[in-house]
Amino acid sequence: MSIINLEKVSLTLNNLSIIKDITFSLNKKEVVSILGPSGAGKSSILRIIAGLIKPSEGYVYFSNKLISSNKSIVPTGQRNIALMFQEDVLFPHLTVFKNIAFGLERTSFKEKEKKVLHYLKEFSLLEKKNNFPNSLSGGEKQRVALARVLITKPKALLMDEPFSNLDINLKKEICNYTLETLKKNNIPVIFVTHDVEEAMSVSDRIIVIKKGKILQIDSPKKLYNSPINKCVANMLGSTNQFEIEADAKGKLFTPFGSVSCNKCRSINKFCQQKKHFCIIRPENIIISKKGVKAKVINKYFLGASWAYQLDLGAKFPILNITNCKRELKKNQYIRVNASKKDIFIFQE
């Protein structure tokens, strides 16, 4: 059962296409991440859903009710869809109490006080209720921002890179805390980020976008293991990437055996006519007794594991491998292998 639906939403500003034909839905209790590089149009999608900008084309539905089109728009404050940015968007001149109470404009003072005190307690902020945001820690600010949003009892929450200003240790803790709180309150979330790890760890589904277009929507696992193109594969993690050629029968030769291109096979054309790329994730190449001979040319200590650069001979490019528990010597010869299901082949 979906709560938010976007149908062919496009946005053009000053003749520049910001997003194009965006269609997806957010189901109840679901966390969906929008992942993409800077300038991909992630925040624009969020702003359209929040009602801060009108789409140039397409429709946005909330609980099956049209809330945005190029002709009509329900004002942002009347949508019951909350928007949350990073912690520095607290109102700096208002105390913690007043920041949290801001969304309760039309509530009586007594009621307001009761509600705010409840959230202050729940978020362990009672002692800080008269403090101003500049005297709070990053974590406390984030909790105030969350309380300020939750007190309005939103039906859905949009988060625009909410943790990007926090340091790494705090980021994980706050992120988990926030998502747990939202799940407890049964609030579905659309979460915009450019941090792959963050998106993978919190999302039920991820929407990968680039240059305003959706490339793929799927669960984190599926996206990682079955990317539909080179771009998604690269965005979801580090890769070894190189061009390969096909023989007369359309077989493509990788360092770990010959494979065939699904796409070419489905349209019954020989792979020779197209340029192909082979992508293998570094952690999917394993050191084994059988396999291709390789020389260690560089080694990097990563703390919990080792990473190496390997020379497979003149036919193939230098490959990176990670996640190795064993320490190897420079110039040492080893054998490496990779499962064919972990080798992705893409046409240009």
Added chain:
Amino acid sequence: MGTLFFAIIVSTPILVIFFSSFKVNNEVWAHIYNYLIASYVLNSLFLVIGVLALTLFIGVLAAWFLVFYDLPFKKLISTLLVLPIAIPSYAVAYCYAAITDKGGSIDSVLSGINLGESYLSMLNVRSLMGCIFVLSLTLFPYIFLILKYSFQYNALKIIESAANLGVSKIKLFFNFALPISRPALVASITLVIMETLADFGVASYLGINTLSVGIYKAWFGFDDLQSSARLSAVLLIFTLSVILIEKYLRRNKKENYTTLGQHTDVNSLFNSKITFPVFFLFIIIFLSLIVPILWLITNVSLESFNSVNTVFYATFNSFKVAFIGAFVIISFATFIIFTKRVFKINILSFIINFSKIGYAAPGIVIAIGVISPSIFLDKQISQFFSYFGKDIGLILSGSITILIFAYLVRFLSVAFNPIESGLEKVSEKIDYSALNLGANKQTLLFKIHLPMIISSCLIAFLLIFIDILKELPITLILRPFNYNTLSVLTYEYASSEQLAQAALPALLITIIGLFPLLFIYKILNYKEGN
């Protein structure tokens, strides 16, 4: 719609000047054209060049010394160098005229050491050079302030690296500090040129026939408002060219301020001797602040207290118009900038830019531009009421409303700069959050934006308050009948050579202006510290 209407209203005085310049009394204009205009233009030109050279010399050197030399009492010196802004330039002119005139302090010193009159005439400020000297003493703080901030926050980092590479101090100054601060330099130069062209009080008192003085004379001497409007158009063309040149020079150049509040141990950069800088800064403070204030204080004689009642009322009036004027201007400016931000109306950027013409136009030009439409409107209103058999006389002309309106046209852009930059620092995400939490536009303005930009509004308010307090030509021409302000009183006493009486109101302007100025400086230093 409302904002467009407002734009038309604000631009009316300027448009009126241009339109009325086509229709003139040929006889008067022929006289002005044949005998006077060349000297008006040349005097204005020489005055601008001279003031620019001297203010640049004083302002740039003072900023350089303050930022890059390890001087004692830096904060105090820096504050003292800004204070001359509070002293009306015409008061400085009266002071130096009194000192250098025959029978003045310098005359008595020179005759004491038996030096002839030729030396005295060399030092007399009733000349173009004197006018340049006086105006420079009151205008250099603009260059000093802007350049000091630019050196401190913009150039310091780069200069640190250059000094580390062993570049000499002179090379650093000319090859790094000045080029890096070019946008700030251009902005401050424009400000000085506009203020010089707008000056009426100093030039008219020292007898230099500049364009502003000519405009006043054409109106009150030849009794020809149209000729005066045509001269105003000439002056406007001058100022408009300055704005356009500034725009051209600053195209695509924005200052990128580096981390604020990071002060290097500047002495370790050069380890320079401070004798000359200290001497130089002392002379500047002595001439621009100590001499005028001492002169004003010592000239507030018992004689001037005869008119204490008049001065009291003038003080009250000055306070009233400055307060109401500043409040109205700030309200308009805040509303326009807020509307531009929230509704993203592009035409408002045009209005904001157009308002700069108002600031660039000398007060006397604005006064002329305001008077004709107000007389026209008065006639219409009077005619309308005459149908009902009522004679209501002139409502707008000579009223406080029209005076405040003229201030609005003249000083609106002074309010735009601090308020706009204050609001720019408020992230747009704050607006989105507030709107998303159900706030309407009024709540956003009054509960979020205003409290967050209150210090910028206060700075703008105080700047305009000081400006109106010192303002002479608009007040002189448009004030209600018998309505004296301190600036008008100072001018009237001084033009009838009653300098002792002029000292008290001039001193009061300075004292009233000093407090807001010190307050602004405190706010800026506080912001800098945070």
